[in-house]
Amino acid sequence: MDLLLLEDDADLGLAVRDHLAAAGHRVQWCARVAEADVATGWALALLDLHLPDGDGLGLLRRWRAAGRAEPVIVLTARDQVSDRIRGLQAGADDYLVKPFDLDELLARVAAVARRGVAPPTGGPVNGRLRIDANAHQAWLGGEAIDLTQMEWAVLACLAQRPGRIYSRGEIEGRLYGLGLAEAASNSLEVIISRLRKKLGTPAISTHRGLGYRLEH
Amino acid sequence: MSTEPPPAPAAPARELGHRLHRGRRANPGALAATAPGWRLQTQLRRQLLLLMAGVWLVAAVGAGLGVWARTDEVLDSALKETAERLLMLPEAALAEPDTAERLAMLGAHDEFVVYQVQDAAGGVQLKSHRAPTQPLDPGAPDGLRQAGSWLVLSLTAPDGRRRAQVAETGAHRRLVMWDSMGWLLGMLAALLPAAGLGLGWLLRRAFATLEPPRHELENRSLHDLRPLTARHAPAELQPWLTTVNALLARVGDLVDSERAFAANTAHELRTPLAAATAQAQRLVQASTDAATREPAQALLRQLDRLTRLATRLLQLARIESGVAIQREPVDLVQLAVLVIDDFAEAQRSGQLRLQVQGQPMSISGDVDALGIALRNLIDNALKHGGDAATVTVRVEGQRLSVHDDGPGVAPDLVAGLVRKFDRGAAGTATAGSGLGLAMVHTVAMQSGARLTLRSPVADGHGFSASLDFDPDASAA
Numbered sequence: 296m297d298l299l300l301l302e303d304d305a306d307l308g309l310a311v312r313d314h315l316a317a318a319g320h321r322v323q324w325c326a327r328v329a330e331a332d333v334a335t336g337w338a339l340a341l342l343d344l345h346l347p348d349g350d351g352l353g354l355l356r357r358w359r360a361a362g363r364a365e366p367v368i369v370l371t372a373r374d375q376v377s378d379r380i381r382g383l384q385a386g387a388d389d390y391l392v393k394p395f396d397l398d399e400l401l402a403r404v405a406a407v408a409r410r411g412v413a414p415p416t417g418g419p420v421n422g423r424l425r426i427d428a429n430a431h432q433a434w435l436g437g438e439a440i441d442l443t444q445m446e447w448a449v450l451a452c453l454a455q456r457p458g459r460i461y462s463r464g465e466i467e468g469r470l471y472g473l474g475l476a477e478a479a480s481n482s483l484e485v486i487i488s489r490l491r492k493k494l495g496t497p498a499i500s501t502h503r504g505l506g507y508r509l510e511h
Numbered sequence: 512m513s514t515e516p517p518p519a520p521a522a523p524a525r526e527l528g529h530r531l532h533r534g535r536r537a538n539p540g541a542l543a544a545t546a547p548g549w550r551l552q553t554q555l556r557r558q559l560l561l562l563m564a565g566v567w568l569v570a571a572v573g574a575g576l577g578v579w580a581r582t583d584e585v586l587d588s589a590l591k592e593t594a595e596r597l598l599m600l601p602e603a604a605l606a607e608p609d610t611a612e613r614l615a616m617l618g619a620h621d622e623f624v625v626y627q628v629q630d631a632a633g634g635v636q637l638k639s640h641r642a643p644t645q646p647l648d649p650g651a652p653d654g655l656r657q658a659g660s661w662l663v664l665s666l667t668a669p670d671g672r673r674r675a676q677v678a679e680t681g682a683h684r685r686l687v688m689w690d691s692m693g694w695l696l697g698m699l700a701a702l703l704p705a706a707g708l709g710l711g712w713l714l715r716r717a718f719a720t721l722e723p724p725r726h727e728l729e730n731r732s733l734h735d736l737r738p739l740t741a742r743h744a745p746a747e748l749q750p751w752l753t754t755v756n757a758l759l760a761r762v763g764d765l766v767d768s769e770r771a772f773a774a775n776t777a778h779e780l781r782t783p784l785a786a787a788t789a790q791a792q793r794l795v796q797a798s799t800d801a802a803t804r805e806p807a808q809a810l811l812r813q814l815d816r817l818t819r820l821a822t823r824l825l826q827l828a829r830i831e832s833g834v835a836i837q838r839e840p841v842d843l844v845q846l847a848v849l850v851i852d853d854f855a856e857a858q859r860s861g862q863l864r865l866q867v868q869g870q871p872m873s874i875s876g877d878v879d880a881l882g883i884a885l886r887n888l889i890d891n892a893l894k895h896g897g898d899a900a901t902v903t904v905r906v907e908g909q910r911l912s913v914h915d916d917g918p919g920v921a922p923d924l925v926a927g928l929v930r931k932f933d934r935g936a937a938g939t940a941t942a943g944s945g946l947g948l949a950m951v952h953t954v955a956m957q958s959g960a961r962l963t964l965r966s967p968v969a970d971g972h973g974f975s976a977s978l979d980f981d982p983d984a985s986a987a
Contacts, residue, residue, distance in 0.1 A: 304782055310789035314796075345778050372781035373774060374822070376882030379849050392853065393785035394818055397792045399855055503842040503873075 296408055299337035300324045301354075302370065303346050307393075311341070311370075314397040315404070328354050337365070339408055341400075344371040344382075352385045359386035359465050364455050366407045370395065383505050384462045410458040410511075424494060426454050440493050445470065449486050453499065453509035462506035552718050560707050564699070571695040579688050586684060587655060587664070590624065590677045594666040597628050597637070597675040605636045625661075626677040636673075647676040657681065720745050724752060735838075736763040773829050780821045788814045823946070826883045830950045830957075840873045841881060843906045843980075850885045851904060857893055862900070868907040874980035876958040881911075884954040887947035888913040888976050895920070895974065912977030919966040919974045928964060951976065 298315060302308040303326045312322045325331040328349040331342070342351040355367055369387040371378065382390045388407045391400060426433040431447050433440045442450065452469045453461055463483060470483075487507055491499055500508050605628060617640075625642035627635050633646050648658035651665045661678040668674065724739050738756040791811040798804040847865050857863035885904070892902040896917025903914045928948060948964075955962040955978055966974040 304786050306786035307782070307789050310786070310793045313793060314789070317796075345782075372778040372785070374777060374781070374825075375774075375879040376846060376849050377879050379852075380845075380878070390852070393781045394788035394814070395785065397789055402855070503845055505845065 296320050296339060296404070297337045298322045298404070299331060299334050299340040301328070301331040301341065301346070301351060302326065302343045304343075311397065311400065315401070318401050320404070332357075339365060339404060340367045341404075342367055342369050342387075344369060344373060352382065355382075355385045355387060360468050362469070366410075366456070366459070368400075368403055368407055370400075380504055383460060384464065386462060386465055388456075388459055410456060424454075424498065426450065435494060442493070443489075445482075445486055446490050446493075449483070450490055450494075450509075453507060457509045458511050460502050460506045460508045466507065552714050556707070556710050556714050559710055560703070563706060563710075564703055567699050567703075568696075571692070571699060574695060575688070575692040578691050582687060582691075583684075586679065586687075590655070590662075590664040590679060591666065593624065593626060593677045594664055594675040597626055597677070598666060598668045598673055600628070600637070623683050624677060624679050626675065629674045629676065631672050631674070633674075642678075647678050651676070721748060724748065724755075728755070736760075736766070773825065776828070777825050780825065781818075784814065784818050784821060788818065826887070826950060827946075830880060830883060830953050837877045838875050839878070841876045841878045842873055843909075843911050846878060846881055846885065847904050847906055847911065850882050850889065853886065854889060854893070857902070862898075863889065863893070863902045863904070866903055866905045868905065870908065872909050872982055874909055874960075874982060876960070876980065877954075880954045880957060884951040884978065885911065885913070887951050891947050891976075892917070892974065909980045909982055910977055911980070912975055914968060914973060914975040916968075916973045919968065919972045922966065925964050925966050948976075951978075 296319075298320050300308060300312055300315070300322050302311060302324065305326075308324050308326065312324050315322050323334050323337055325334060326346075328346050328351065331340070332354060342355060344351040351369065351371075355369070358365075358367075366388040367386065368389045368391060369382045370391050370393060371382070372393045374392045379390045388410075389403050391403060423436045424433065425435075428451060431442075431451075433442060433447070433450060448470055449466055452466050466483060487499055487501070498510060500510055502508060622639055622641040625639045625647070626637075627639075627642050627647055628637040629646055630636055633649055635642075635644060635646060638644070647661055648656065648663040648665060651658065651663060653665050653667055655662065655664045657663070658678075660680055660682065662681050662684065663676050663678040665674065665676050720743070723742075724744050727739055736759050738759055739752055744752060788811065791807060791814055794807040795804060795811060798807050844867055847867075851858060851863060851865055854863050889902060889904065892900070892913050892915040896902060896915030900915045900917035905912045905914065952962050954960075958978075959981055961979045963977045963979070964975070965977075968975045
């Protein structure tokens with residue numbers, strides 16, 4: 296897998312890169328936010344937060360705001376629960392506190408990559424739900440569901456990667472990007488509750504303070 | 512990488528410890544200062560009342576003296592007028608002595624003023640009925656003078672044949688004076704209590720305007736460092752409020768810098784540890800023979816120890832300083848999920864699991880401090896429960912608990928731990944797992960939660976620690 300590693304500590308970066316490479320990944324290693332921002336051709340990013348030329352979290356927020364949905368694992372020395380919440384809210388898929396076990400990092404990369412695979416168009420999202428991104432159509436147990444434009448946009452966002460939590464900001468940013476700007480902050484709750492009625496309540500879980508997730 | 516050298520790990524903790532002790536010593540003193548030894552309001556009322564009474568008294572005496580002088584003048588002139596009138600009486604009036612009939616016409620009456628009309632030899636020709644038969648003041652020159660108990664005005668007619676003496680008793684005149692003084696002083700005595708009551712009411716009303724800011728400060732949570740609102744406060748209170756607000760702002764800055772310090776120290780310590788750990792792991796994996804593998808593994812073990820030590824120091828600095836404590840809504844399930852995520856290995860092996868029972872409620876606390884507490888409880892349970900034990904983190908409404916089904920702790924040891932916390936002695940004295948529990952206890956106290964330790968839980972084994980929170984008032 297093609298990985299992007301943003302880490303300014305040379306010794307740590309080297310060890311991480313070597314270990315990931317030994318496990319068969321191809322690693323692009325950057326030590327600056329600016330470098331990471333222009334890097335291309337990667338499928339999963341490992342971001343340090345505290346960098347000489349900026350904040351990794353800011354970069355992540357920019358990516359998410361621009362609609363980049365590649366999975367991101369945050370590697371950081373910030374070990375407080377609130378730091379973790381901020382990281383996940385910024386759109387991180389996972390959060391690993393330094394010092395970490397290199398094998399644990401490999402396991403997390405594998406786990407995030409696994410759930411990071413977007414369902415093929417027209418393919419099943421989970422057991423019963425199937426969506427066709429091009430046709431803007433969703434089926435539940437083989438039966439087509441009638442969705443409004445707004446509901447479709449939210450579902451499509453969550454269905455990019457079932458199992459990942461999408462923060463309110465990410466979903467609203469998506470709606471904004473689609474020109475559905477009138478999505479006021481409390482109307483997202485209304486859309487989610489309508490989607491739950493149509494898909495079954497357990498289909499979408501709420502993670503207070505973090506966001507929403509389409510279950511596998 | 513930052514070019515700053517990482518600070519010595521022990522220094523920040525010690526520094527924070529000192530600050531903490533200062534804080535602890537300062538507290539009882541601050542409490543004593545708030546217990547008033549005297550009340551400004553009472554003192555002010557007493558002083559104002561005394562001042563008022565004093566001024567009133569001086570005014571009364573001054574007025575009395577003035578009245579005395581004027582009254583003397585008036586009474587003296589009345590005596591003189593009477594004497595002149597008597598000298599102008601016709602001879603006939605003097606020739607006929609007062610008969611009983613004529614006297615009866617006047618009826619019985621009191622006399623404040625008596626008079627005599629005397630001839631040139633001093634014989635009394637005419638007198639008022641209470642006047643003595645002997646001359647009032649024989650041989651006195653014209654004018655006013657005291658003669659015995661009488662105040663006598665003598666006046667000789669221009670032809671020298673007649674002399675009038677009009678007298679008043681000194682006692683009567685003094686009585687008049689004292690009477691008027693009595694009225695003035697009596698009014699003062701009667702009105703002083705009323706003035707006292709009125710003054711008390713006014714002062715109470717004035718002092719009540721000082722109450723709202725004090726109330727606001729008193730009812731505030733420990734963590735609320737917003738400036739005091741100065742609405743409805745009198746201008747005299749503004750400098751005081753400004754000072755308090757400046758103090759609050761300084762405390763707020765301290766809290767922020769303490770937080771930044773904790774975050775920076777964490778970064779400075781963890782980054783080199785992470786690099787060393789990762790390199791050591793690479794070394795272990797690259798080594799092919801036992802001769803190089805074993806030292807590399809020892810290195811890794813020591814780095815693990817160092818990491819745990821650093822983590823504990825950072826946690827202590829954060830918890831013991833207590834300044835970073837906030838009150839915000841915390842979702843216990845989210846907290847548990849995020850903390851458990853750090854124990855990936857135990858979670859994958861099934862040794863650590865999360866149970867959510869009932870409807871979880873939002874509580875009020877500091878998510879980071881609670882995270883440290885929960886991490887310590889899980890650490891303890893995993894360490895003391897043994898490899899075979901299962902650790903369960905349970906969220907039930909407002910209760911967060913960690914159970915393990917390991918061998919547990921002797922009940923008297925649990926009681927000992929609790930006693931130590933109650934004495935507040937556990938803070939820094941205890942080492943090892945006791946320190947972890949002491950931190951949990953501190954967090955519980957700062958968050959207004961109750962920590963309950965139980966062992967054995969069932970069948971003579973197991974250990975449980977639970978935190979009971981109050982519901983978050985701000986969350987509907």
